[in-house]
Amino acid sequence: MQPACSQPTRKVPLFWAILRAFVLVIGLGICGMLSFFGLAARGLWQSDRSEEFWWRGMQGEALIDYYVTQGHSWHDLDQHLAEVSLKDSPYFPITTVVDQHGRVVASRDPRLRVGQIVDQRLLAHGIAIRIEDEHVGVALLRGSTFSQKYPQHTGPPPFFWPLLRSLLTAGGALAVVLLMLAAVFARWLTRPLRHLTTAAQTLAVGNLDVQVPGARIRELNDLADAFNSMARALADADRQRRQLTADVAHELRTPLAIMKGRLEGLQDGVYQATPEQIERLLSEAALLERMIEDLRLLALAEAGQLPLYPEPVAPHELLEDAAMAFADQARAQHISLCVQAAVDLPMINVDPQRMNQVLANLITNALRYTPAGGRVTLYAEADPVALSGMDRTVIVRVQDTGVGIATADLPRMFDRFWRADRARSRGSGGSGLGLAIVRQIVMAHGGTIQAESVPGNGTTLSIWLPTGQQSQSSQAHSPKSATVFSNSTA
Numbered sequence: 001m002q003p004a005c006s007q008p009t010r011k012v013p014l015f016w017a018i019l020r021a022f023v024l025v026i027g028l029g030i031c032g033m034l035s036f037f038g039l040a041a042r043g044l045w046q047s048d049r050s051e052e053f054w055w056r057g058m059q060g061e062a063l064i065d066y067y068v069t070q071g072h073s074w075h076d077l078d079q080h081l082a083e084v085s086l087k088d089s090p091y092f093p094i095t096t097v098v099d100q101h102g103r104v105v106a107s108r109d110p111r112l113r114v115g116q117i118v119d120q121r122l123l124a125h126g127i128a129i130r131i132e133d134e135h136v137g138v139a140l141l142r143g144s145t146f147s148q149k150y151p152q153h154t155g156p157p158p159f160f161w162p163l164l165r166s167l168l169t170a171g172g173a174l175a176v177v178l179l180m181l182a183a184v185f186a187r188w189l190t191r192p193l194r195h196l197t198t199a200a201q202t203l204a205v206g207n208l209d210v211q212v213p214g215a216r217i218r219e220l221n222d223l224a225d226a227f228n229s230m231a232r233a234l235a236d237a238d239r240q241r242r243q244l245t246a247d248v249a250h251e252l253r254t255p256l257a258i259m260k261g262r263l264e265g266l267q268d269g270v271y272q273a274t275p276e277q278i279e280r281l282l283s284e285a286a287l288l289e290r291m292i293e294d295l296r297l298l299a300l301a302e303a304g305q306l307p308l309y310p311e312p313v314a315p316h317e318l319l320e321d322a323a324m325a326f327a328d329q330a331r332a333q334h335i336s337l338c339v340q341a342a343v344d345l346p347m348i349n350v351d352p353q354r355m356n357q358v359l360a361n362l363i364t365n366a367l368r369y370t371p372a373g374g375r376v377t378l379y380a381e382a383d384p385v386a387l388s389g390m391d392r393t394v395i396v397r398v399q400d401t402g403v404g405i406a407t408a409d410l411p412r413m414f415d416r417f418w419r420a421d422r423a424r425s426r427g428s429g430g431s432g433l434g435l436a437i438v439r440q441i442v443m444a445h446g447g448t449i450q451a452e453s454v455p456g457n458g459t460t461l462s463i464w465l466p467t468g469q470q471s472q473s474s475q476a477h478s479p480k481s482a483t484v485f486s487n488s489t490a
Contacts, residue, residue, distance in 0.1 A: 022182030096140035301440030315380035316341035322359035341380035370402035
């Protein structure tokens with residue numbers, strides 16, 4: 001039974017998704033504004049107390065104040081109204097005031113005279129005047145205007161429709177302006193993402209030098225920076241891969257060419273199969289084997305698969321064993337090789353064989369570039385500043401009085417197949433993999449390695465190795481010199 005094929009989900013461009021969200025928010029906002037106004041207006045003209053609202057806002061309070069100041073009486077109200085000359089208002093003006101007994105006490109309506117008893121049916125169209133829930137009279141509005149234009153008080157006042165048209169016009173114009181702004185902002189927000197998409201597609205077809213411009217929005221700018229960093233890292237890795245392939249091919253071709261030439265010479269009778277010729281062939285084969293083994297070790301270390309068997313080791317013992325292994329070579333070259341390390345230093349948890357390999361590479365280079373009468377010193381001391389703020393570290397240094405290294409060459413010291421003196425042969429200058437292997441082994445132990453050198457004054461290689469013990473200082477380690485390789489630069 002074949003599984004049912006799911007329908008592909010329709011993909012919506014981000015621009016239209018953002019624009020759709022803006023349109024929804026704008027529409028809901030304007031509709032909400034108009035709905036609020038409509039409900040408020042509807043409540044005003046349909047409320048049972050809407051007349052009282054308009055009346056109190058215009059003349060009602062003045063009448064109540066007069067009644068109270070006259071000792072709860074409407075005495076001489078008609079004369080008072082004539083004196084203050086309350087002007088007719090365009091909406092709901094008071095024309096007649098009737099007391100609680102239905103007798104007219106003030107009137108601007110020629111049909112009603114002061115002292116006249118008003119029919120209860122007419123009073124039903126008026127507004128009751130109350131003071132603390134006490135009925136003290138009725139205010140009659142311009143009855144003809146109110147009754148004819150607003151029968152039963154169910155329709156909107158005359159100002160409503162012009163106001164509504166104005167609101168609709170303003171809302172429509174505001175919606176158009178907001179939609180235009182929404183389109184501009186949506187395009188502005190999606191432009192960096194379009195650049196990233198185009199750059200990613202370009203990167204996918206093999207153009208690793210692509211970069212994207214920054215963005216004004218912080219998150220999108222961080223994304224652009226991360227993409228640019230990734231592209232640069234891929235480009236660097238590709239260049240290193242190409243360079244490594246070329247270097248490996250070049251380095252392996254030389255011993256193979258020598259071996260082939262000598263074997264062809266033996267085959268053609270140019271050389272005799274003497275012990276000396278066989279020794280030369282074995283020497284080239286050993287060189288080729290050592291180079292292949294170095295490449296294998298370097299590949300394992302860079303992949304994080306280098307096997308380590310750590311154990312507690314005393315730093316002074318590690319240096320003394322390394323110095324003893326090279327004592328004869330140093331003596332033959334008339335170079336002083338000494339160790340300066342305190343016996344009470346903290347133990348370091350390292351693989352002794354791997355660290356011996358590191359020291360052997362460093363001492364070999366020091367002896368190679370130190371002239372006769374020079375000195376190579378192995379130091380070990382406790383670092384007063386913690387490597388990570390938590391663990392104490394021990395610094396191991398290999399210092400020589402050789403020719404030194406130019407400042408411009410320091411950053412390349414730990415590159416594969418790099419030699420300070422290009423004129424040296426492989427027999428005297430090494431394969432150029434030793435320091436690269438040293439760096440990887442030190443990093444595998446959680447340490448760092450640093451090189452300092454002044455041309456003509458020798459070179460110092462320093463290694464920081466954690467002890468696992470808590471440091472008394474919480475300050476982070478800050479190397480003093482030019483070239484530092486740590487786990488973060490692997």
